[in-house]
Amino acid sequence: MTDPRFMRKKVVTGEIEADYENMCIMVHYELEVTIIDEDGRPVRSETKRDVKRIRLQSLSDNSNIPLLAEEIIDKCKLIHKSKRPLIEALVTSLKERKVEDDRSLGRGLERPFQFKKPAPGLLATTDTNGLDEAPSMKNLELYIEQLYDEDPQLKLRATKKVLKLARSQDNLEELANDDSLFGVLSRLLKEDSGRHVDLGIDIAYIFFCFSNYSQFHQFLSQNRVGDSTMRIIETELERVAKWETEIAQLQKQGGRANQAKINAIQKARNDLRSKQEQLLSVACHLLLNLAEDVSLEQKMRKRKLLQALLSLLDWDNNELSMVVLTFLKKLSIFIENKEDMARYADSLIPKVAKFLGTSNENLLSTALRLCFNLSFDTTLQAAMVKDGMIPKLVDLMSLDNQRSWALKVLYHLSIDDKNKPLFVPTELPRFCEKFVLESSNGTPNLIETLALLINLCHQPTLAEQIAEDSLGLILVKSKRAQDPLLMKIVRAISQHEGKCKELVTTYIPDLLQLLKDSRNGDFAAEILGALGNLSSFTFDWSSYLVEARMVEFFITQVTRGPSNAGDDAIGAEIIGFLGAAAYNRIVAEWLMTTQLILIMSDIVASADIPQRVRDENLLLQSLFTLYRLFQHEETRAYLLRKTKLVPILMNLIYDPNPSIREISGDILDTIKEHDADLANRLLGKKFQTFNPDWVSACNSEDADGYIPDSGLNLYY
Numbered sequence: 262m263t264d265p266r267f268m269r270k271k272v273v274t275g276e277i278e279a280d281y282e283n284m285c286i287m288v289h290y291e292l293e294v295t296i297i298d299e300d301g302r303p304v305r306s307e308t309k310r311d312v313k314r315i316r317l318q319s320l321s322d323n324s325n326i327p328l329l330a331e332e333i334i335d336k337c338k339l340i341h342k343s344k345r346p347l348i349e350a351l352v353t354s355l356k357e358r359k360v361e362d363d364r365s366l367g368r369g370l371e372r373p374f375q376f377k378k379p380a381p382g383l384l385a386t387t388d389t390n391g392l393d394e395a396p397s398m399k400n401l402e403l404y405i406e407q408l409y410d411e412d413p414q415l416k417l418r419a420t421k422k423v424l425k426l427a428r429s430q431d432n433l434e435e436l437a438n439d440d441s442l443f444g445v446l447s448r449l450l451k452e453d454s455g456r457h458v459d460l461g462i463d464i465a466y467i468f469f470c471f472s473n474y475s476q477f478h479q480f481l482s483q484n485r486v487g488d489s490t491m492r493i494i495e496t497e498l499e500r501v502a503k504w505e506t507e508i509a510q511l512q513k514q515g516g517r518a519n520q521a522k523i524n525a526i527q528k529a530r531n532d533l534r535s536k537q538e539q540l541l542s543v544a545c546h547l548l549l550n551l552a553e554d555v556s557l558e559q560k561m562r563k564r565k566l567l568q569a570l571l572s573l574l575d576w577d578n579n580e581l582s583m584v585v586l587t588f589l590k591k592l593s594i595f596i597e598n599k600e601d602m603a604r605y606a607d608s609l610i611p612k613v614a615k616f617l618g619t620s621n622e623n624l625l626s627t628a629l630r631l632c633f634n635l636s637f638d639t640t641l642q643a644a645m646v647k648d649g650m651i652p653k654l655v656d657l658m659s660l661d662n663q664r665s666w667a668l669k670v671l672y673h674l675s676i677d678d679k680n681k682p683l684f685v686p687t688e689l690p691r692f693c694e695k696f697v698l699e700s701s702n703g704t705p706n707l708i709e710t711l712a713l714l715i716n717l718c719h720q721p722t723l724a725e726q727i728a729e730d731s732l733g734l735i736l737v738k739s740k741r742a743q744d745p746l747l748m749k750i751v752r753a754i755s756q757h758e759g760k761c762k763e764l765v766t767t768y769i770p771d772l773l774q775l776l777k778d779s780r781n782g783d784f785a786a787e788i789l790g791a792l793g794n795l796s797s798f799t800f801d802w803s804s805y806l807v808e809a810r811m812v813e814f815f816i817t818q819v820t821r822g823p824s825n826a827g828d829d830a831i832g833a834e835i836i837g838f839l840g841a842a843a844y845n846r847i848v849a850e851w852l853m854t855t856q857l858i859l860i861m862s863d864i865v866a867s868a869d870i871p872q873r874v875r876d877e878n879l880l881l882q883s884l885f886t887l888y889r890l891f892q893h894e895e896t897r898a899y900l901l902r903k904t905k906l907v908p909i910l911m912n913l914i915y916d917p918n919p920s921i922r923e924i925s926g927d928i929l930d931t932i933k934e935h936d937a938d939l940a941n942r943l944l945g946k947k948f949q950t951f952n953p954d955w956v957s958a959c960n961s962e963d964a965d966g967y968i969p970d971s972g973l974n975l976y977y
Contacts, residue, residue, distance in 0.1 A: 840886035
């Protein structure tokens with residue numbers, strides 16, 4: 262055998278629990294080290310069990326549980342991201358203990374010595390009091406025998422002992438290898454959980470302990486645990502529905518005897534309610550863990566899991582609501598499930614919206630994340646707006662811990678123009694203005710706030726309000742930051758007639774100077790877009806451009822060739838702006854005094870040269886500006902006299918790019934309207950193009966002396 266040369270390591274994460282004495286989370290894991298030789302054969306293997314402790318000494322009443330859980334998962338590679346609900350529950354439990362201890366110490370009380378071990382996930386610990394002795398794996402056969410006994414209490418004691426064993430990760434593999442144990446547990450879960458709720462809770466909890474580890478999911482599926490758990494949820498919901506139906510019928514009949522029956526039903530319902538909530542909580546969390554397998558999730562979907570979860574949202578229990586919202590959030594990732602949710606939008610959205618007013622931070626955060634996932638669907642968006650969710654979300658903007666998700670949902674709702682007027686009576690615009698102006702680069706949620714503010718500025722009333730409040734301040738911040746998103750706000754404001762354009766017009770010199778000083782191509786493009794929005798039939802740009810000495814700047818930017826144009830190239834945007842400005846006759850005639858018209862003509866002419874690399878956007882903008890110039894008599898005559906655009910345009914109407922074909926045809930149609938002789942020439946050229954064989958035959962030597970009409974020559 263060759264000498265050992267290599268080492269292979271494998272880490273398996275086990276139970277994750279809280280340590281209340283040391284205020285930390287303990288992650289149990291096994292490290293398996295295998296030494297292999299050069300041929301890949303194992304030489305020696307060793308397994309070591311260890312615990313990683315994540316200390317949380319800084320926990321306080323104001324701690325953000327979701328963010329802290331996310332940070333723990335990011336920093337500890339032993340914890341998979343699917344365990345986030347478990348980590349949030351453990352951190353919440355530690356936080357509550359810390360707050361309770363701090364209050365006790367504040368009252369001068371001695372800290373009680375009590376070790377409380379929470380169950381994994383979002384659920385409370387199942388009561389294991391009343392056990393005659395500490396459970397032991399040595400007595401497993403005895404516990405299995407007791408599970409077959411007819412006495413329900415003996416069965417219950419046996420399940421509690423097995424549950425105690427299952428809560429230790431060291432026992433799970435050995436328990437899973439006992440087929441008789443899981444055979445009887447599966448049968449009892451299927452047959453007895455409806456009659457004995459306590460028994461159902463314990464058995465479901467045993468399976469839940471296994472479901473926390475992905476390697477046992479296949480084992481649970483083989484024992485049809487998912488099917489039995491779905492039956493538990495269906496049975497309990499049917500039980501409640503039956504009670505409600507009976508109460509409604511008795512109330513309709515009236516009478517003292519019926520009222521006594523109603524009271525008896527209500528008492529039975531209330532007595533069982535807390536146990537039902539615990540059973541449904543552990544059942545839903547068990548299914549949530551199993552739903553990591555997409556194929557199993559699809560089976561649950563076919564069993565109408567969504568309808569069951571919607572019904573459970575009506576239950577007033579925080580633990581149950583938390584696991585249901587988490588489940589819905591997980592389901593909403595897939596479009597098929599989201600489409601199902603859209604069909605129940607009128608029922609789903611009001612039930613989720615009620616949690617936006619809860620004081621429970623975890624419930625609120627989960628509900629907001631669910632709303633964010635749902636807000637990608639237009640039908641669900643409409644339901645959110647219909648339910649009046651916008652004001653509720655705006656109110657949440659004042660909470661630091663919830664602002665990020667509320668902001669993202671509001672952004673999605675603000676995309677639809679029909680929804681924008683609903684933001685007018687809210688304080689959201691002023692909040693966004695203040696946040697943007699007071700934030701620096703890198704501030705959390707700054708980009709989302711800017712995007713939301715841009716959407717709001719597309720509504721005239723909101724745009725005018727924002728412009729009056731802070732247009733000048735936004736421009737001052739833009740000068741320092743050179744942020745394209747800030748300038749997008751100005752551009753959005755400038756598109757509205759009336760007060761908005763008047764306010765932006767007063768800042769034209771500042772915008773032109775910002776354009777010349779710009780070091781960011783996207784930023785400069787937004788400035789040009791804002792300036793272009795101000796152009797109109799009566800607006801004369803020439804005086805502003807001359808005063809700011811923009812012609813030289815424009816020529817420099819436009820004449821930068823493709824090889825010299827970097828990410829900051831703005832030649833196409835400049836020509837587009839000139840096209841918008843040329844809508845005014847005075848500006849069009851002023852352009853004749855510059856070289857810009859001839860430069861644009863050269864750009865169009867170069868597009869007709871074979872093998873020449875061309876900038877499609879630059880060409881399109883040049884054609885658009887030339888189209889505007891051809892609308893005015895003086896500039897039209899100048900272009901026909903100084904350039905040879907007509908034959909080039911005739912070639913471009915057959916360009917592969919449909920946009921280039923269209924605008925080239927529009928320019929030629931404009932020329933034909935004002936020049937009858939040229940119209941005939943264009944008609945002849947089109948005839949030649951569409952009848953090449955006939956023209957070729959006429960031009961051949963065998964055409965009986967036919968001489969083509971020299972008037973068809975357009976190249977003059």
